[in-house]
Amino acid sequence: MEFRFANRGDRVATIDDVAKRAGVSKGTVSSVFSKKRPISRQVTERVLEVAKDLGYFPNHVARSLAIKKTMIAGLKMPISKDNTMSGFEIQLINGVIRECSKQGYRVLLDPLPEHDDPTQFSIDPVDGVIMLNPRRQDPRIVRYNQMGIPLVLIGRPDPEDPTVSFVDNDNTNLTLQVGAHLLENGHKSVLFLNAAADMTVASDRQLGLMQAFANSGQPADRVHVMNFSRKINSSATEYGYTALMNMYGQSAFTAVIADTDRVALGVLRAARELGVDVPGELSIIALSNDAILAQEVTPKLTSVELSAERLGAEAAQILIRKMNDMNIVQQSIIETKLIIRESCRRLS
Amino acid sequence: MEFRFANRGDRVATIDDVAKRAGVSKGTVSSVFSKKRPISRQVTERVLEVAKDLGYFPNHVARSLAIKKTMIAGLKMPISKDNTMSGFEIQLINGVIRECSKQGYRVLLDPLPEHDDPTQFSIDPVDGVIMLNPRRQDPRIVRYNQMGIPLVLIGRPDPEDPTVSFVDNDNTNLTLQVGAHLLENGHKSVLFLNAAADMTVASDRQLGLMQAFANSGQPADRVHVMNFSRKINSSATEYGYTALMNMYGQSAFTAVIADTDRVALGVLRAARELGVDVPGELSIIALSNDAILAQEVTPKLTSVELSAERLGAEAAQILIRKMNDMNIVQQSIIETKLIIRESCRRLS
DNA sequence: CTGAAAGCGCTTACAG
DNA sequence: CTGAAAGCGCTTACAG
Incomplete structure (x- = not known):
């Protein structure tokens, strides 16, 4: 009688219910579901039928406790x-x-x-x-x-x-290479729109970029670093937009390294509004996280694939x-x- | 002695270990952690200290089984x-x-x-x-x-x-409105790059769009519907790109409804390659899923905000x-x- | 404020 | 091939 209600949500059927109804032991029911030991055809069928009747499904939590694994x-x-x-x-x-x-x-x-x-x-x-x-x-x-x-x-x-x-x-090597690439292409001053300051990636990347400039004998003050701030910046694009709006003309950089594609999007928008041609007057490299996006904007973004x-x-x-x-x-x-x-x- | 190794990973401490070491019952330890019943200051402190010593943390699975809730x-x-x-x-x-x-x-x-x-x-x-x-x-x-x-x-x-x-x-109402908007603006033939055919949204949206055309007395064949196909299309952008490439000039539509912003990106790229001006010669409306993206492309996408x-x-x-x-x-x-x-x- | 014991729903040697 | 029973690590009435 009790079972009649099992699939009405009043009470969920357990392995015990199935065992009793099928006239076998719990161990047997367990084995039918786990297949960890062979059970005869007839018993298997009976158990499965009763299980279906009762709407029985093994309890994952109980199982996890018993085997000490949750998967x-x-x-x-x-x-x-x-x-x-x-x-x-x-x-x-x-x-x-x-x-x-x-x-x-x-x-x-x-x-x-x-x-x-x-x-x-x-x-x-x-x-x-x-x-x-x-x-x-x-x-x-x-x-x-x-x-x-x-x-x-x-x-x-x-x-x-x-x-x-x-x-x-x-990360250090990454910006080292980006820096080297920029320098090889004649960019001697760069604006780096870096990640939030408290992230290890931010310091690693800053290090690499400074290294690149040092390696080629450039003074350190040719690298202007900004950090994303959760307090100040409302979004990645806004960060890029605001940064370029504020910095362009203030410092004499010819290239921007943007922390992500979305930051680069903001930089592009600002450049458009400022009437600055990209890449004619300003170069942009994105530390990419979105390969598709990077290829669909105009101009297509030169970027570093991070393989997230x-x-x-x-x-x-x-x-x-x-x-x-x-x-x-x-x-x-x-x-x-x-x-x-x-x-x-x-x-x- | 056994406890000495508990925090070396050999064996994880249980509530029993803590109870014995602290000289209290398991129920008491349980209460200290769950705070479900008041435990004296001294006992609480002793238990907490022992727990820390042993590196004890309550077992979530066992707890879930007992209270029949996993959170x-x-x-x-x-x-x-x-x-x-x-x-x-x-x-x-x-x-x-x-x-x-x-x-x-x-x-x-x-x-x-x-x-x-x-x-x-x-x-x-x-x-x-x-x-x-x-x-x-x-x-x-x-x-x-x-x-x-x-x-x-x-x-x-x-x-x-x-x-x-x-x-x-x-979804039906959504495309009904999009259709109405297009018709009001003089677009009498449209290409609808719809979602995969087996999704309920796809049929709902198609219905709404047909409705809009029917309401304004347009023949049904003015709506050209395509469906995304996981087999044929490698990505959303590729879908948009290929669709416009294949269909432009074939059918006389003046507007495209793109299933997502990324599909719209593909359409935009194809239009660029075909030398078709957007929105001069071709209008695009995206059923948006990415508000930021929609605003950062050129031209900015007219889109429907779905509020995912x-x-x-x-x-x-x-x-x-x-x-x-x-x-x-x-x-x-x-x-x-x-x-x-x-x-x-x-x-x- | 605290303890002893039953119970949550499974699995798994052990025995046959 | 199958069963009986102990055990997984907690919680919670019940009793004091």
């Missing part, structure tokens, strides 16, 4: 209030999801802010986690270690630590390996590539 | 092989995440394909689910019902069902309500708005 990978990613996931983040997530689902893992997004109260420390039901934008001396790294949860960073740990796994671009998707996929692969063997440590650098299109031209 | 909302979203999450999907996810995390819920992405084998039906450890792009007669709807899991659709159920909750744009983020947020709100009271049913329509910019002009 879920956590993606720790702060969500900005201003709603904008960057193209970079999106591609990255895409890479993570693709790789995880290939291996049967689901992905849990946890954007919840970190809490200091230890009794509030958010523990996710995951077998491992991928963490974006680790902070300096990030306390979470040791915490995950204590919890026995495999961890892979996207972005390098600061300070360096040979025991933590991560994937990253070679590969970063995500690689992080997921390492994590999956690590979930099978906690002792694995792997640190990967994903190549970047400068793609010449139309927005950057030799200074004549 | 996780599932987002059922097929991931396309070609890696492209559309701007629409991204904003939608953003809305879902924002609203869920406000209420302390995490979000589980489940892009795993549906399996027919009942023993393989993927059950997620979630308290409720938001499902994108429900199919016709979607069997999952009754399945979630059987499992006693609250469900909210994004997109309308087909056939209509007053017992299922969903949020959607009014609001769709996501609204779905999440309904789901959260529903998780507290299974009996709640709510069906919401999110307004769309035609935003006039530069890419569509009156035919002279």
Whole structure:
């Protein structure tokens, strides 16, 4: 009688209900679903039929507790209030999801802010986690270690630590090359619209660019660096727009390096309004996160491909390996590539 | 002795370890962390200290099993092989995440394909689910019902069902208005680059557009409809590009309705290559999913704002309500708005 | 304010 | 091929 209501939502059927109704043990029902041990044809059919009748589906949580595995990978990613996931983040997530689902893992997004109260420390039901934008001396790294949860960073740990796994671009080398390219093309002064100052990528990239100028004997003050600010700038495009509006004519740069394609879009708009021809009078190079976008604007953007998707996929692969063997440590650098299109031209 | 190794990853500390070491019961430790019943200051401190020593963190899975709640909302979203999450999907996810995390819920992405084998039906450890792009007669709807899991659709159920909750744009009305706008501006023939044919939005939108033409007494063959095809088209932009390349000159349309901004980008590029002036010779209206992008291209796109983020947020709100009271049913329509910019002009 | 014990819904040696 | 029972790590009436 009780069963009659099981699929009306009053009470969800459990393995016990199925076992009793089918006249077998719970272990047998379990085996029918998990296929971990062979069950006779007849019993299998009876169990499946009863299960269907009762609307029974195995409880994932109970199963996870028993086998001590959730088959879920956590993606720790702060969500900005201003709603904008960057193209970079999106591609990255895409890479993570693709790789995880290939291996049967689901992905849990946890954007919840970190809490200091230890009794509030958010523990996710995951077998491992991928963490974006680790902070300096990030306390979470040791915490995950204590919890026995495999961890892979996207972005390098600061300070360096040979025991933590991560994937990253070679950000210093990236801007070193961009800088070299600009210098080779006669640009001796550049405006760098960099990422937010508290990100490790921002300092790495600034370093590389300065290096390039130093290498070619240029004075350091030829590089004008600005940083995105969540407080001041309402969006990436607005950042690019405002920056060029304020700086053009103030400093004598002939090229702009934009942190993302969207920043570059803002720069382009400002240039249009100022009547500045790109790339005739001003060159632009974007540190790209959106390959399609870069090719569809006019002029097409010369940009650096960061391969966000590969970063995500690689992080997921390492994590999956690590979930099978906690002792694995792997640190990967994903190549970047400068793609010449139309927005950057030799200074004549 | 055993404890000495607890934070070395050999074995993770449990509530039992803490209870024994602190000389209290498990119930007490539980209460210290959950704060569900008052525990004396001294005991609380001792427990917390021992917990810290042992590197103890409550096990989320065990807790979920006991309280029969995971505080996780599932987002059922097929991931396309070609890696492209559309701007629409991204904003939608953003809305879902924002609203869920406000209420302390995490979000589980489940892009795993549906399996027919009942023993393989993927059950997620979630308290409720938001499902994108429900199919016709979607069997999952009754399945979630059987499992006693609250469900909210994004997109309308087909056939209509007053017992299922969903949020959607009014897609028919949307294209009705776009059509009316074009007709008012003298466009008597239009190329509609619609979404994939198997999506309910595609049929709804086609309906609305035909309606608009019918209302103004135009023959139906003035509307040329194409559908995106995952097999043929490699990307949204490529779809727009190829479509215009193939159709321009073949049929006598003076306006294009593009399914997304990215499709519109492709159309713009094709127009450029064909030497067709937009909006001088050809008007374009995008069913927008990326407000920023629409404003940054040249000419700025006249587009329909779909408010993907609001769709996501609204779905999440309904789901959260529903998780507290299974009996709640709510069906919401999110307004769309035609935003006039530069890419569509009156035919002279 | 605290403890002992049953219960959440599974899995898995062990035994046959 | 199948069953009985212990165990996964929590929570929560119930009793004091």
